[in-house]
Amino acid sequence: MASEVRTTCCYCGVGCGVIVSTDGQQVLGVRGDPDHPANFGRLCSKGSNLHQTARPLVQQQVRALAPALRVLRQGVRAPVSWEYAVEVAAGRIANAVQAYGPDSVAFYISGQLLTEDYYVFNKFAKGLLGTNNIDSNSRLCMSSAVAGYKQTLGADAPPACYEDIALADVVFIAGANMAYAHPVLYRRLEAARAARPEMKIIVADPRRTDTAAEATLHLPILPGTDVALFNGMLHLCLWEGFADQAFIAAHTEGFDAIRDAVRDFTPAHVAAICGIPEADLLQAARWFGSARAALSLYCQGLNQSSSGTAKNAALINLHLATGQIGKPGAGPFSLTGQPNAMGGREVGGMANLLSAHRDLADPQQRAEVAALWGVDAVPAERGLTAVEMFEAAAEGRIKVLWIACTNPAQSMPDQKLVRAALEKVDFVIVQEAFASTATVAYADLLLPATTWAEKEGTVTNSERRITRVRAALPKPGQARHDWEIAAQVARAVAAKLEKPGIRFDYPDPESVWNEHRASTRGRDLDITGLSYALLEQQGAQQWPYPEGAQAGRQRLYEDGVFPTPSGRARFVPTPYVPVAEPADARYPFQLNTGRLRDQWHGMSRTATSPQAFAHVAEPSLQMAPDDMARRGLAEGDLVHVTSRRATLILPVRADPGQRRGQVFMPMHWGPEYVSGRGPALGVNGLTVPAIDPKSFQPELKNAAVKVLKAELPWRFAVFAWVDEAQALRLQARLRSYYGRFAFAACTLFGRERCGVLFRAADDYAAAPALVSEIEALFGIEGALVLRYEDTRRGNARRMLVRDGQLQAVALAGDTAAEQWLRQLLETGADVRSLGRLLLSPSATAPQGFKARGKVVCSCLGVAEAEIAACLAAAAPGEDGLARLQGELKCGTSCGSCVPELKRMVAAAAQV
Numbered sequence: 001m002a003s004e005v006r007t008t009c010c011y012c013g014v015g016c017g018v019i020v021s022t023d024g025q026q027v028l029g030v031r032g033d034p035d036h037p038a039n040f041g042r043l044c045s046k047g048s049n050l051h052q053t054a055r056p057l058v059q060q061q062v063r064a065l066a067p068a069l070r071v072l073r074q075g076v077r078a079p080v081s082w083e084y085a086v087e088v089a090a091g092r093i094a095n096a097v098q099a100y101g102p103d104s105v106a107f108y109i110s111g112q113l114l115t116e117d118y119y120v121f122n123k124f125a126k127g128l129l130g131t132n133n134i135d136s137n138s139r140l141c142m143s144s145a146v147a148g149y150k151q152t153l154g155a156d157a158p159p160a161c162y163e164d165i166a167l168a169d170v171v172f173i174a175g176a177n178m179a180y181a182h183p184v185l186y187r188r189l190e191a192a193r194a195a196r197p198e199m200k201i202i203v204a205d206p207r208r209t210d211t212a213a214e215a216t217l218h219l220p221i222l223p224g225t226d227v228a229l230f231n232g233m234l235h236l237c238l239w240e241g242f243a244d245q246a247f248i249a250a251h252t253e254g255f256d257a258i259r260d261a262v263r264d265f266t267p268a269h270v271a272a273i274c275g276i277p278e279a280d281l282l283q284a285a286r287w288f289g290s291a292r293a294a295l296s297l298y299c300q301g302l303n304q305s306s307s308g309t310a311k312n313a314a315l316i317n318l319h320l321a322t323g324q325i326g327k328p329g330a331g332p333f334s335l336t337g338q339p340n341a342m343g344g345r346e347v348g349g350m351a352n353l354l355s356a357h358r359d360l361a362d363p364q365q366r367a368e369v370a371a372l373w374g375v376d377a378v379p380a381e382r383g384l385t386a387v388e389m390f391e392a393a394a395e396g397r398i399k400v401l402w403i404a405c406t407n408p409a410q411s412m413p414d415q416k417l418v419r420a421a422l423e424k425v426d427f428v429i430v431q432e433a434f435a436s437t438a439t440v441a442y443a444d445l446l447l448p449a450t451t452w453a454e455k456e457g458t459v460t461n462s463e464r465r466i467t468r469v470r471a472a473l474p475k476p477g478q479a480r481h482d483w484e485i486a487a488q489v490a491r492a493v494a495a496k497l498e499k500p501g502i503r504f505d506y507p508d509p510e511s512v513w514n515e516h517r518a519s520t521r522g523r524d525l526d527i528t529g530l531s532y533a534l535l536e537q538q539g540a541q542q543w544p545y546p547e548g549a550q551a552g553r554q555r556l557y558e559d560g561v562f563p564t565p566s567g568r569a570r571f572v573p574t575p576y577v578p579v580a581e582p583a584d585a586r587y588p589f590q591l592n593t594g595r596l597r598d599q600w601h602g603m604s605r606t607a608t609s610p611q612a613f614a615h616v617a618e619p620s621l622q623m624a625p626d627d628m629a630r631r632g633l634a635e636g637d638l639v640h641v642t643s644r645r646a647t648l649i650l651p652v653r654a655d656p657g658q659r660r661g662q663v664f665m666p667m668h669w670g671p672e673y674v675s676g677r678g679p680a681l682g683v684n685g686l687t688v689p690a691i692d693p694k695s696f697q698p699e700l701k702n703a704a705v706k707v708l709k710a711e712l713p714w715r716f717a718v719f720a721w722v723d724e725a726q727a728l729r730l731q732a733r734l735r736s737y738y739g740r741f742a743f744a745a746c747t748l749f750g751r752e753r754c755g756v757l758f759r760a761a762d763d764y765a766a767a768p769a770l771v772s773e774i775e776a777l778f779g780i781e782g783a784l785v786l787r788y789e790d791t792r793r794g795n796a797r798r799m800l801v802r803d804g805q806l807q808a809v810a811l812a813g814d815t816a817a818e819q820w821l822r823q824l825l826e827t828g829a830d831v832r833s834l835g836r837l838l839l840s841p842s843a844t845a846p847q848g849f850k851a852r853g854k855v856v857c858s859c860l861g862v863a864e865a866e867i868a869a870c871l872a873a874a875a876p877g878e879d880g881l882a883r884l885q886g887e888l889k890c891g892t893s894c895g896s897c898v899p900e901l902k903r904m905v906a907a908a909a910q911v
């Protein structure tokens with residue numbers, strides 16, 4: 001019997017409501033919840049593909065389904081019972097605490113945990129063990145935003161709400177690519193602009209992203225120069241009389257110092273630092289300063305920086321000086337990345353935070369938390385933040401490291417350090433839903449966790465809105481809920497350490513949440529007026545929502561009172577400091593990293609669906625066409641990308657949105673997808689461990705690199721349709737071959753069917769036995785294989801044809817025919833008429849072959865060539881987008897590709 005369950009998308013901080021239809025065993029489909037105030041029924045390309053990632057065949061192949069323990073350090077893990085796993089974990093932790101003190105244990109958790117999970121982990125570390133060594137991947141994500149808000153406004157609370165997007169007349173997007181990373185909010189921005197075309201959108205981003213391309217004004221600032229930009233805008237606002245003197249006088253402090261501090265940020269000076277025309281700087285400042293309502297939306301371009309806190313504070317200074325806060329359509333609105341980065345901050349689940357926005361340094365506030373938890377005290381000194389934690393671990397100071405719901409062997413900067421740490425720690429616990437991640441390889445104890453559509457609890461989205469997360473499926477295998485695992489181990493540790501006063505006997509997530517709720521009484525985020533029942537009846541609610549309130553607060557600081565001792569917001573001077581590792585003669589490129597539209601981080605979930613690869617099929621480095629030409633690089637050439645810490649080989653692609661001297665690599669391409677001989681480190685092998693001095697957030701958006709052509713004449717490409725119930729297992733097997741080649745990568749392709757692509761390159765031909773072994777994994781063996789061999793040149797081509805269609809193809813040596821052969825396979829073309837052409841050594845593409853290009857609209861599977869042809873046939877003056885939507889239907893489902901379609905329409909209009 002099919003039923004429907006309302007829950008929340010497990011990806012980004014927009015926090016869209018999702019309705020899951022289920023038969024109780026499987027997810028049958030998903031659609032946006034029309035009543036959810038975050039999305040009103042919309043989902044983006046990732047959300048609308050969630051059901052694909054929850055299929056039983058995915059679960060069977062890649063989920064962690066049983067606890068497993070490594071017996072000897074280098075040995076394999078063997079399944080163990082939960083009872084034994086809990087006993088071992090608790091024993092290891094208790095022993096470490098007794099032998100080396102509580103700070104020898106560390107927890108590295110995640111903004112993708114639910115609030116209830118987070119709460120239990122935090123109580124475990126700070127309350128039971130007495131260590132503040134609990135930090136989360138939010139350190140890589142939101143900690144500069146937290147520090148920026150606290151410095152200026154007095155509390156970690158985004159003051160604006162989603163509705164403000166519809167009410168702003170200037171929207172300033174800084175260091176955020178909303179079209180990719182917050183798509184459903186971006187749909188709201190598109191709608192607002194369509195309703196009020198006079199709305200101005202300014203985007204500050206070194207790259208011309210889809211978001212930037214659609215802006216009224218794009219400021220392609222040089223990496224890391226945001227503080228200079230914001231100080232320069234403030235300078236101009238003060239100079240040109242846009243300051244709101246009444247607001248400054250009534251509601252702020254420290255203005256005089258800031259006025260002096262920005263005096264030197266003259267337009268000419270700032271334009272030179274930022275590498276933008278002075279006129280554009282003036283335009284941006286004037287639009288912002290004269291706006292009735294100006295809203296800033298910002299994310300990792302500001303946060304992931306060694307001056308991340310200053311970038312946040314400088315932008316907030318600009319809002320305070322112009323009075324653009326606490327009113328409809330205005331405010332500095334930090335977009336949260338993960339679905340529950342906010343909830344993690346609320347429970348204080350980080351090394352320098354305390355429950356319910358309390359201050360770790362305040363003895364009174366610590367005593368309140370200790371009393372709530374039934375312990376004598378909670379530790380006063382801040383604990384190790386993410387990068388520091390791994391540094392300490394590499395030095396042998398951490399004996400037990402418990403990692404939950406994050407994949408640090410992919411996502412942390414400076415992977416060599418991270419690997420050294422994971423190897424050094426005596427006992428690594430990894431609590432994961434998917435067994436396919438790089439970090440799982442380091443687990444001494446693997447604890448299988450439930451995940452989206454299986455767990456119950458709450459999350460808080462970017463606009464402070466608390467939403468219920470609900471289970472539609474039973475727990476798979478032996479997986480358990482995150483809060484449940486943490487509480488179970490905590491009870492066992494409490495017994496061993498003889499600490500009966502602190503309780504972890506929660507019957508359900510609601511009881512955990514009720515305890516968290518009690519901790520918020522009287523705080524800025526007071527939610528004592530909320531309950532699971534109310535969320536059930538009235539839907540998602542914003543905080544604060546104190547007892548007696550009839551509704552949550554939509555917008556903060558409308559009364560001009562800020563949660564600082566004086567009640568005034570504070571101006572904070574923000575000197576401009578360049579990036580930690582600027583480009584130089586030896587490392588002449590600045591490497592920027594960030595998101596793709598259809599993938600999520602380490603891709604453990606998104607990449608279980610071949611459709612997620614339709615938009616971007618393979619790992620690559622993006623470079624300005626000019627830079628490529630000057631270095632003699634052609635599209636798809638393999639390059640060595642080398643930073644001071646590591647080197648990585650991957651193909652290069654031209655990106656006209658890239659400025660000269662800068663390169664971009666999607667953050668998703670970790671060691672699971674691209675590697676080669678030597679340690680498999682992925683994108684973050686290259687990045688720097690430099691951190692912001694206040695937020696401790698690492699500078700993931702800038703590293704100096706050099707890019708040199710990789711001379712690897714021997715190429716190998718195998719691609720085939722495979723049984724979807726085996727594809728992910730095959731991919732896991734193929735990963736074990738990465739280290740046999742100088743370069744190797746493995747991805748999926750297809751829509752209705754599932755294909756696997758393995759690609760490798762080397763400076764000499766691989767042993768024939770190795771090649772055959774890999775081909776055999778794809779089924780390319782036996783009498784039915786069509787073969788062409790040129791042993792003299794080392795070229796080989798082997799393929800399987802079934803019912804007139806290509807089933808599997810392997811190319812070794814020269815792989816120039818790959819593109820058209822792959823398209824023939826992917827489109828299921830009848831190849832019988834091609835006969836010998838398929839195997840002829842010099843074969844160029846068959847006559848009439850046209851490359852389809854990448855798929856732009858992933859919902860409808862519409863590719864570049866079809867779009868170009870449709871636009872070429874347009875009548876003069878015809879609305880290109882409307883034509884595409886009418887003829888090809890692309891961009892009519894989730895809308896995530898609409899910005900790119902518009903870009904293609906504009907480009908076509910120029911020819």
Ligand SMILES: Nc1nc2c(c(=O)[nH]1)N[C@H]1C(S)=C(S)[C@@H](COP(=O)(O)OP(=O)(O)OC[C@H]3O[C@@H](n4cnc5c(=O)[nH]c(N)nc54)[C@H](O)[C@@H]3O)O[C@H]1N2
Binds near residue numbers: 176
């Ligand atoms: N599709 C998709 N969506 C996601 C995620 C995902 O993995 N995939 N992850 C979610 C998470 S956890 C997060 S934190 C958010 C991140 O969301 P965003 O921050 O919007 O995404 P990024 O691509 O990391 O970075 C945004 C932009 O910052 C720019 N940038 C780099 N350096 C600078 C600089 O010095 N100054 C300025 N002004 N800009 C700079 C980059 O060019 C990039 O376009 O996305 C969330 N949404």
Ligand SMILES: Nc1nc2c(c(=O)[nH]1)N[C@H]1C(S)=C(S)[C@@H](COP(=O)(O)OP(=O)(O)OC[C@H]3O[C@@H](n4cnc5c(=O)[nH]c(N)nc54)[C@H](O)[C@@H]3O)O[C@H]1N2
Binds near residue numbers: 482605
């Ligand atoms: N170079 C570079 N690096 C970056 C960034 C960047 O922009 N550039 N961005 C940084 C940012 S902002 C972020 S947020 C991080 C993200 O980095 P990670 O946290 O490493 O990213 P995910 O791949 O989302 O990891 C979440 C893990 O939890 C698992 N999981 C999913 N659901 C559950 C569950 O319910 N319970 C448990 N226990 N496990 C579950 C998933 O399989 C996955 O392996 O990456 C950071 N790293």
Ligand code: SF4
Binds near residue numbers: 009012013183
């Ligand atoms: S915008 Fe997309 S990824 Fe983000 S919550 Fe909504 S559906 Fe999920």
Ligand SMILES: [Mo]
Binds near residue numbers: 141338
């Ligand atoms: Mo993030």
